[in-house]
Amino acid sequence: MHVSMSVNGREVSGDVEPRTLLVHYLRENLGLTGTHVGCDTGYCGACTVHVDGISTKSCTMLAVQAEGAEITTIEGLASNGELHPVQEGFWERHGLQCGFCTPGMIMQSAYLLAEDNNPDEDTIRHGLDGNLCRCTGYHNIVKAVQYAGARMRSEEPDAPDWEEEGT
């Protein structure tokens, strides 16, 4: 079946079997391996991308369902060589360890902040309910999102908690 869509601003098209999952189309046909497959069941969120601006688990969507859609993956988040505030936040606040969950965490965080750039901690944690991390314990992920929110509001991010605690 023929599919065409826009991925990170680039028009792409090709022939796929209807059973091709969006994540496989992105990774295998387009070579965009930044989007990860973790659980392959819809639970872990590693495969999160934006479909027409809406965060979506690309392991639980067919490529043919994305016909005509605008897709953004982790590769398309930075613009003109500048990291997206969420990417910068994960860097500055050590929001990752092994990095496996990170593309999905960042895409979901960017979606949450696009909806509301000043979420409280509870809202951030609930908003990331569908993204599992086996390494960090989530603490620094929350800090990374708060950092990014501050940057998006043109405010100075809070000092990192390792400085606050003077350690």
Add this chain to the structure above:
Amino acid sequence: MYPRPFEYVAPKTLDEALAALDQTEGAKVISGGMSLLGLMKLRLLSPGTLIDIGRIPELDQIEDRDDHIAIGALVTHGMTASHALTTEHATALAQAASWTGDVQVRNRGTTCGSLAHADTAADQPAGAIACGAVMVARSVGGDREIAAADFFVDALTSALEPNEILVELRIPKEGGRSAYDKLGRRGGHSDYAVAGAAAWVRSDNGTVADARIGLTGVGTAPSLAAGATEAIIGSDGSAEAIAAAAERAVEGVTVLEDLYGSEEYKTHLAKVYVARALEQALALARS
């Protein structure tokens, strides 16, 4: 994981979709895909054809129609959770939708898809039963209305015929207030319900004039908790009346043990959540 190969069609109109569903052997409707694709990837289900209703316009609306509100087939969990019409006229259903899966699942999964899927532990069926919802099932032969309390037949089995599409869900505007509460499998409100209950109540001069209680997670299908409903109607809605109704939570229900709890534990939770749903609905009705 790939599903087995299948044919895929994406009709632009409901009539085309209904005709395709009627004429194609082994065809299944795909809406949000949140449950169907998982089953297909595990190869528990391998339909020969998927009919994607996702491109049919006008099904993604929640409408206000004099005596009821109508929730279209493509309305997502997220929209049901937050829309002004559902939060006002179907609070229990909106709460159940807000605790269905996670943000990404609520962005794509549909309320009608969740009902059609008829998981024994799904949240929104309990809300639909409590709110007195009517399902509108359409086929090439016309429309059929099915009361929510009769819709959930068995595990993963609804009253829909293979050639029918659930085109909308109607919630009557009967006044009264409703609420849903559950214990999620991952604790709090996260994930499918280990047990959950929704209650709708209408009070009249301090008496519970009418009520409906929906139960999920404990039996072979989401169902009306008939004993508890009977007990609360005509009562004063006091703590004692709630406790007496909760005692009858699983009357007529075959409680099933599963990975998440024994029969005894599930029976206990059913009582706890029937009481909580009633307390919350009655508090809303009083305020």
